[in-house]
Amino acid sequence: MVWEIPDGGLTRSLSEPIVTLEGHTKRVGIVLWHPTAQNILLSAGCDNLxxxxxxGCGQSVISIDETHTDLIYSVAWNRNGSMICTTCKDKKIRIIEPRTGAIVAEKEKPHEGSRPVRGIFVSDDKILTTGFSRMSERQVALWDTRKCEPIAMTVPRKSDLFQEDLYPDTIGPDPALTAEEWLSGKNAEPLLISLKDGYVPSKGRELKVNKNVLNVRLPKRSQSSDGGGACADSALQQLTEEIKQLKATVAEQEKRIAHLEGKAAN
Known part of the structure; x- marks a missing residue:
């Protein structure tokens, strides 16, 4: 479910999400907004999917369903959202092109221990993983994805001053792309903000959602092929079905009211 917090914070309890997404058959453990594309959301569940x-239209547009053979431990987008990094209980770390589902790089047993491994991108070519040795000792490793080999790590120096080389401009809240642009194959670097003087959130940001499209699920497939036509058709079909249900409810209520009025008159 996606909820929208109004500008200025909550003034009352929220009881209804603005959109509900249904597609997983088991518990969802991971949800991640795309770093640059508006309204693109990734989810991973215990169904290994x-x-x-x-x-914006309440639909799953891409399904990666045959890549992971066991529970997915972690998922992370790269800087511009053109790749994702996943770790899995099958003891593999993978770099995947999300729009095609193709595996770009793969490493088996990045950490020898049996406990969960997690990974994130620190640059387009490097990923950071955490895990355990065979003796259950905590480990941190930095990998070059072009070779899938470990490389050296550096330790930050201590200082009370703001260090721009250690804290460079970071990803801000505003999207660099629309959902349609990203799905069509376009990439863009994220819009950055400085943390030197603290972060001041922008105002007036609003999630654009077709609120008539709820609980819509596409047939199982790797990727949407009609560039948005299915979204519009499903929206119309959903709206038509809701109108039919509302008409039936109104008719039933009218019968009930007429019956009650008759009893009251007697």
Missing amino acids: ILIWDV
Whole structure:
């Protein structure tokens, strides 16, 4: 479910999400917004399935369903959202092109221990993983994805001053792309903000959602092929079905009211 917190914070309890997404058959453990594309959301569940959603029309547009053979421990987008990094209980770390589902790089047993491994991108070519040795000792490793080999790590120096080389401009909240642009194959670097003087959130940001499209699920497939036509058709079909249900409810209520009025008159 996607919820929207109004500007200024909550003034009352929220009881209804603005959109509900249904597609996983088991518990969802991971949800991640795309770093640059508006309304693109990734989810991973205990069904070993990764779904990528266009929240604006309430549909899953990409399904990565045959890559992971066991529980997915972690998923991370790279800087511009053109790749994802996953770790899995099958003891593999993978770099995947999300729009095609193709595995770009793969490393088996990045850490020898049996406990969960997690990974994130620190640059387009490097990923950081955490895990355990065979003796259950905590480990941190930095990998070059072009070779899938470990490389040296550096330790930050201590200082009370703001260090721009250690804390460079970071990803801000505003999207660099629309959902349609990203799904069509376009990439863009994220819009950055400085943390030197603290972060001041922008105002007036609003999630654009077709609120008539709820609980819509595409047939199982790797990727949407009609560039948005299915979204519009499903929206119309959903709206038509809701109108039929509302008409039936109104008719039933009218019968009930007429019956009650008759009893009251007697």
